[in-house]
Amino acid sequence: KQEVTQIPAALSVPEGENLVLNCSFTDSAIYNLQWFRQDPGKGLTSLLLIQSSQREQTSGRLNASLDKSSGRSTLYIAASQPGDSATYLCAVRPRDNFNKFYFGSGTKLNVKP
Amino acid sequence: NAGVMQNPRHLVRRRGQEARLRCSPMKGHSHVYWYRQLPEEGLKFMVYLQKENIIDESGMPKERFSAEFPKEGPSILRIQQVVRGDSAAYFCASSPPDWRTGELFFGEGSRLTVL
Numbered sequence: 001k002q003e004v005t006q007i008p009a010a011l012s013v014p015e016g017e018n019l020v021l022n023c024s025f026t027d028s029a030i031y032n033l034q035w036f037r038q039d040p041g042k043g044l045t046s047l048l049l050i051q052s053s054q055r056e057q058t059s060g061r062l063n064a065s066l067d068k069s070s071g072r073s074t075l076y077i078a079a080s081q082p083g084d085s086a087t088y089l090c091a092v093r094p095r096d097n098f099n100k101f102y103f104g105s106g107t108k109l110n111v112k113p
Numbered sequence: 114n115a116g117v118m119q120n121p122r123h124l125v126r127r128r129g130q131e132a133r134l135r136c137s138p139m140k141g142h143s144h145v146y147w148y149r150q151l152p153e154e155g156l157k158f159m160v161y162l163q164k165e166n167i168i169d170e171s172g173m174p175k176e177r178f179s180a181e182f183p184k185e186g187p188s189i190l191r192i193q194q195v196v197r198g199d200s201a202a203y204f205c206a207s208s209p210p211d212w213r214t215g216e217l218f219f220g221e222g223s224r225l226t227v228l
Binding site for chain 1: 117119146148154155156157158161168169171172204206216217218219220221222224
């Protein structure tokens with residue numbers, strides 16, 4: 001069974017810092033991996049989707065990488081802003097059970113002004 | 114193009130009552146997923162449906178919970194005889210027909226509180 005882990009569980013940084021959020025998964029046989037952002041009391045907003053054949057995806061100040069063989073993905077946030085404060089979740093879609101996405105528990109990010 | 118629409122956003126029920134949560138997928142999406150998020154926990158898969166078919170309900174509790182996605186109208190997650198442990202946020206997501214590579218889009222969630 002696929003297990004997804006996100007470290008750290010919480011992170012507090014001053015505004016302007018570049019930061020990296022980590023996501024690891026136990027089974028490398030995946031179709032894709034998706035990063036989401038969740039604000040308190042809100043739904044999930046899709047940030048980046050990386051297909052299994054891709055190494056990275058970029059959107060604005062966000063860059064997500066995927067190393068399938070080692071079961072890892074990172075979300076890089078450049079020049080962080082207070083508005084980036086939220087919980088960041090990663091989810092993987094396994095090949096042997098493609099009906100499901102498996103989620104990590106998230107990293108709660110606080111960017112201090 | 115409207116996103117995934119869920120209602121109600123908040124629902125309060127007393128123990129033993131029924132809860133009905135509705136989800137309309139994004140336009141053009143025929144795949145619907147329901148996930149549950151307990152306080153301070155990650156999202157757990159409940160059920161995956163296509164129009165008029167339950168494809169995978171392996172994450173659904175065996176009793177009291179049911180889901181449907183009729184030919185016309187929204188998908189419904191129904192919880193009968195609710196208990197306090199059912200209090201959670203229930204999220205619906207949809208994806209386009211290309212299920213292998215399709216991106217998941219989530220609604221704002223329905224937050225159920227059982228008194």
